[in-house]
Amino acid sequence: MKMSILIGVIWAMMASVAAAQTQGPVLSVSGEGQVAVAPDxxxxxxxxxxxxxxxxxxxxxxxxxxxxxxxxxxxxxxxxxxxxxxxxxxxxxxxxxxxxxxxxxxxxxxxxxxxxxxxxxxxxxxxxxxxxxxxxxxxxxxxxLQDPSAAQAEARKAAVKDAMDKAAQLSAAAGTQLGDVLSISDGGNAPRPEMFAAARSADVPVAAGELVVSVRVAMTFALAP
Structure with a gap:
């Protein structure tokens, strides 16, 4: 039983190495997108x-x-x-x-x-x-934000564009051709206060300012050999 488990582990390692060799060169980048919105x-x-x-x-x-x-x-x-x-x-x-x-x-x-x-x-x-x-x-x-989904979607698009622009610049600088997207993952998002403006109330003065919704993504591209 132990020998069969060991053989299985060895085959898995060999398959992983073979897959990595077959995949060819890749380029991994991260991108960030930000959208400023007024809180509600x-x-x-x-x-x-x-x-x-x-x-x-x-x-x-x-x-x-x-x-x-x-x-x-x-x-x-x-x-x-x-x-x-x-x-x-x-x-x-x-x-x-x-x-x-x-x-x-x-x-x-x-x-x-x-x-x-x-x-x-x-x-x-x-x-x-x-x-x-x-x-x-x-x-x-x-x-x-009561519903941050629209701002998150806009920031997510900007993050993907940022990652793709970086990938294009890096591949061009390295003299290689950018291939297909192999993977993409969402790195999370969170609104944060930014640029507090003069939104003054008639009673206790309060500055609402803006929220910046920030999204990060990680992408991996294939590179032409």
Whole structure:
């Protein structure tokens, strides 16, 4: 049994070497395509935190403010599908150091939600209103595309063209002729913030700027011998 496995491995290695020799020379390149687009959605993380002597009292305060926060979001036209609780916690507050016993002096309760704001022209008003409602924690803001597929498709075409242009330049410089495409793979894509513009809201000033959708591809071409 062991001998048959060894023979099988040897045959596989020989077949691989033969295939590589038959394939002939190849050229491998990578390409990148970028498309700048205006974002059409913001994702914000905000919530409330309170400290009190008892866990129940701390959580009651947080629950009251969180309820007011959710009411404000609804009043601002934010749909239920765009609001998600991302953190709900209660932890003891300790006092003391290494030279004295640590004691619990109170409890910290926290409720954080992640909110998608699809109407960017109302983002400033949303931020202004939630602060008035008692929101006292803000975990940041990022801009996204609700449907990035069109931008990704455009960037993907640009990445393939970039790779093909590189391949043509390299083969010409080497004095060889570029053949068929043997393989192509998508190296992934991701939008990133770029060139923040003056998109000012009527309330809290917010700059939406642009997102640059970047796509990378790897391609392998046959070369004429």
């Amino acid at each position: 959605m913001a994702v914000i993380s905000l919530g409330v935190v309170h400290v009190d002597k008892t866990a129940g009292a701390a959580m009651t305060k947080v629950s009251d403010d969180a309820r007011a926060l959710l009411d404000v979001l609804t009043a601002q036209g934010i749909e239920a599908r765009d609001v998600q609780t991302s953190q709900l916690s209660i932890n003891p507050v300790w006092e003391g150091n290494g030279s004295s016993p640590r004691t619990i002096t109170g409890f910290e309760a926290r409720n954080t939600v992640t909110v998608r704001v699809r109407a960017l022209d109302g983002l400033g008003a949303v931020l202004d209103q939630v602060l008035d409602a008692g929101t006292n924690t803000f975990g940041g803001l990022r801009f996204e």
